Amino acid sequence: AQSVTQPDIHITVSEGASLELRCNYSYGATPYLFWYVQSPGQGLQLLLKYFSGDTLVQGIKGFEAEFKRSQSSFNLRKPSVHWSDAAEYFCAVVLNFGNEKLTFGTGTRLTIIP
C-alpha cells in the first residue's frame, strides 16, 4: 500500500544538539515531498518541499532535508536545535496531481531539553 512512514513517534534532543527526523515513503514514482511543523495549539506551517533537482533542500528556521531515491527517504535535519523547535513535525506527499491532496505521516513529536 502507498504510505508515508515516520518511524519515530517521539524524539528528545538537547538544546544545541543536531537533529534528524526520518521519513520514508512507498510509491512507485517519486512524489512531491513536504515537511510541515505544528506548534502546540496551532495549524501546520510549511518548512520545506522537494519536487526535483538538487536532492538537498533548504527550508525555513534553519532546517534542511535530503531526498534519497535509493532509500525512499526524505529526512529532515537541523545542525543545532533551539528550544523553540519543540513541536510536532509531519512529513507529507502529493501524488494525485491536479488536486494537490496531501498524504501525511503520523508525525514525530520533538522535545528539547536544556
Added chain:
Amino acid sequence: NAGVTQTPKFRVLKTGQSMTLLCAQDMNHEYMYWYRQDPGMGLRLIHYSVGEGTTAKGEVPDGYNVSRLKKQNFLLGLESAAPSQTSVYFCASSTTGGLGQPQHFGDGTRLSIL
C-alpha cells in the same frame, strides 16, 4: 493578514446534534481542504474542493458533508454527531499556480462529542 480562519475554535456537542464548521480564506485560493487530526494518526483528508461549486471525497468522508458555495468559504457539516468524530479539524487552502503548491492551514477547531 488573516490567511485561513476557522470558526469556531472550540465546540462541545451531544451525540446526534448537528453543526457546521466554517473555513474562510482571503488569499483567493482555488483549492480548499478539510482534515481531521487524531493522536497517532497524523492528518487525514475528509473532503476537498478544487474550485467554487465543487467538492470531492477524501480518505475519511463518512459522516461529513461539505459545501463550497463561495470561493473563499468551505463549510464542513456534521449532520448527526458521533463520539468517533471527536477530533481536531483543520482547514487548508492552496493556489493552483503550479504543482505542489504549499497548503496554508488554519489554527484548527477542537470538537468534542459527548
